[in-house]
Amino acid sequence: MALNSVWVVVDRSGDKVASVAFELLTKAHEIAGSVEAVTWGDASGIADRVGAHGASAIHTVGDLGGGLPGPAVAAAMAARIAAGSAPDAIFLAQSYDGRDIAGRLSARIDRPVLTNVVNLSDDGLATEHAIFGGTEILNARFTGSGPAIYVIRAKSFAPEESGGGAAVVDTWEVPDLGAAGAARVVSSHAEETEGPKLDEAAVVVSGGRGLGDADSYKLIVDLAKLLKGAPGASRAIVDAGWVPYSHQVGQTGKTVKPTVYIACGISGATQHMVGMKSAKNIIAVNKDQEAPIFSISDLGIVGDVKKVLPQLIEALQKRG
């Protein structure tokens, strides 16, 4: 048996469709007979792109009225499943809302979830998970019957258009959510960013605790700018409040796959590596020759970031 029908939850952040949604649609189209998208908000503006990536239909639960997507989307899907139109599998992104929807749906339909998926077998029935910083691959699968819920990490598959026409839009009713739906978003705050997005940039320059203090993060920002890249960070300095969370690379942060990743003052914890290990080229600057990051670096500089980075920045500025 392979997968006949798959639902792909199309993650949106604000009005934008998250790029991971197209990755999941592409994979679903590749391995399943029928692909339908599920989302929230107005879907008419995205039906063509979702269709081009392989979905024949896009179902929306409509305006959330300030509520969070988790309870509403999960309840609408569960209602469809209860009514007898269960898919073989449901693909969700390993994102804030993706995990919320998957968790709620799992409890509702009494099916477990496989999270942190990085690859699927050709028949779509077995999963791969990168563990221990990506040094080992764990293979898993569902037992029992009912839809398989897969929460998949970004950048696991390449998005590709398959030439389908616009997906047919319709609305899925949301059953009464009761108290479970009571959370309300009162306001949204976006951080100001310039330059390419972290998960799309060809060059990523990341800083870690080895920078010593918050002010030294400027070295990372300056270097990223000179290389037309995006600045990233380890969780250590996000937790310390030096940089906003949106800069975090790793297990709980963004997955990046740039042409070059430059890790500065980052030790190379497993949870960091799992987010950047697939970069085509890795450069690391660390004063400790034993730092694990060197084990995956193409070019490792054993040195002080506070010396090497200013010299590098100055030399690049001179080149103009």
Place this chain on the structure above:
Amino acid sequence: MDFMNVVVCVKQIPDGDQSTYKLDPTSHNLVRDGKLILDDSDSYGVEMGLQLAEQAGGGEVTLVSMAPNSETSGLRTALAMGAARAILVSDAALAGSDALSTAKVLAAAIKRAGPDLVITATESSDGYTGTIPVQIAELLGMPSVTFSKKVTVNGDKVTVERQTEEGYDEVEVPLPAVISVTAGVVEPRYPSFKGIMAAKGKPVEELKVADLGLDAASVGAAGAGQEITSVVPAEARKAGEIVVDEGDAYQQIINYLEQLKVI
């Protein structure tokens, strides 16, 4: 609210990290036989719970944990920080539980404590599925806010700053509710000597699956709806050139970037 009853879920995990964890060669499950410690990720939840109870004008923190072998060392750490009591679910029938079964057990245990607020971490250090908090919320019929980086109590609701791709959303949620907090939200206190001594006398209620009214066949390896089939080494990335900086290593980086045509 003048007395806030906070439940904090705390996972007790093997000491060490992903580089020292061991998988059982046949089940491929993480070996959790030795002494367990409080998951560092949960120390933020404990601290947050203690602070919010205080902010609410009074309250208590009850810990809830599911762990093998009646393990309490991690719980004692959290009790020493200031939690009032703990509920521990420990039962051989729970070995091999998946995240959903774990959530069922935790939800049943939490219910007994009648919480106004349930706090978890966003993800555990050893399992990191990150779905248990929402699964618990759904099972309890409560609203949830995940990825909370700031939480304030406002009468009978809490206001949360929830991380988003772009920044954060301010979310209001009426109590009772489940929130998952990120690392770094608050600075976990170190248990004082007095706290450590006091923790020894604090009540830890130990429960079995049957005490929770759950069917043993629905949890543990028997109830798990997923299995690990194998664990294989990933394609290794070879370490490249290592250069010790003598004052001109920056030039090596430039050469490398030129070679890649990045500059």
